[in-house]
Amino acid sequence: xxxxxxxxxxxxxxxxxxxxxxxxxxxxxxxxxxxxxxxxxxxxxxxxxxxxxxxxxxxxxxxxxxxxxxxxxxxxxxxxxxxxxxxxxxxxxxxxxxxxxxxxxxxxxxxx
Amino acid sequence: xxxxxxxxxxxxxxxxxxxxxxxxxxxxxxxxxxxxxxxxxxxxxxxxxxxxxxxxxxxxxxxxxxxxxxxxxxxxxxxxxxxxxxxxxxxxxxxxxxxxxxxxxxxxxxxxxxxxxxxxxxxxxxxxxxxxxxxxxxxxxxxxxx
Numbered sequence: 599x600x601x602x603x604x605x606x607x608x609x610x611x612x613x614x615x616x617x618x619x620x621x622x623x624x625x626x627x628x629x630x631x632x633x634x635x636x637x638x639x640x641x642x643x644x645x646x647x648x649x650x651x652x653x654x655x656x657x658x659x660x661x662x663x664x665x666x667x668x669x670x671x672x673x674x675x676x677x678x679x680x681x682x683x684x685x686x687x688x689x690x691x692x693x694x695x696x697x698x699x700x701x702x703x704x705x706x707x708x709x710x
Numbered sequence: 711x712x713x714x715x716x717x718x719x720x721x722x723x724x725x726x727x728x729x730x731x732x733x734x735x736x737x738x739x740x741x742x743x744x745x746x747x748x749x750x751x752x753x754x755x756x757x758x759x760x761x762x763x764x765x766x767x768x769x770x771x772x773x774x775x776x777x778x779x780x781x782x783x784x785x786x787x788x789x790x791x792x793x794x795x796x797x798x799x800x801x802x803x804x805x806x807x808x809x810x811x812x813x814x815x816x817x818x819x820x821x822x823x824x825x826x827x828x829x830x831x832x833x834x835x836x837x838x839x840x841x842x843x844x845x846x847x848x849x850x851x852x853x854x855x856x
Binding site for chain 1: 722723725726729744747748750751754755758761762812813814815816818819822
């Protein structure tokens with residue numbers, strides 16, 4: 599599997615590896631939704647440190663999860679995006695909706 | 711001129727195959743790694759559209775990819791024989807999507823990352839996306855999705 603999902607306090611941390619396109623998005627969407635329900639947390643961190651490629655299919659998963667958790671007062675954070683991934687994120691406008699950090703460690707320091 | 715043509719099943723795992731094939735040929739020109747990443751996004755969007763919208767995720771159909779190097783240009787065509795687009799003008803609107811889980815940015819990314827872009831489609835017959843980019847020049851200015 600090209601991602602891991604773990605809980606840290608009130609945050610679900612989703613670490614994705616490799617390419618995020620329609621070959622991954624169906625299972626990623628399903629598993630993140632299951633984990634959000636299972637752990638009962640409402641804040642989501644996408645750790646993009648090891649993501650090499652993302653297209654609008656991958657961004658759609660992030661946006662869909664944002665809609666879900668923000669409807670319940672939660673937040674989505676993006677961390678560790680490489681330049682080529684950040685470029686696509688910036689063009690999509692997603693950083694206007696969610697906080698973006700250069701690394702997961704910086705983000706975890708911030709959110710504790 | 712150098713050219714290649716590929717046909718592959720309309721399966722999600724072949725989106726990566728298509729974009730890597732295009733990048734491999736495009737790397738014969740003087741594109742930077744950043745340029746190649748942008749071209750890969752554009753190809754990924756077009757092939758994804760063919761699979762999801764053209765063929766409604768039916769994996770038994772075929773997507774055709776034609777790639778040409780003409781002087782300093784990489785020219786790419788992605789062709790499907792699926793259901794086609796009823797209203798191209800509307801489909802080209804940024805953030806237009808029929809699916810709440812999708813951003814509707816596929817065509818915006820293609821237009822942003824490629825220098826020339828066109829789409830032709832006939833309902834019931836299929837869709838052809840043509841795009842090209844000259845090596846050594848940036849893609850078109852980014853368009854806002856809002």
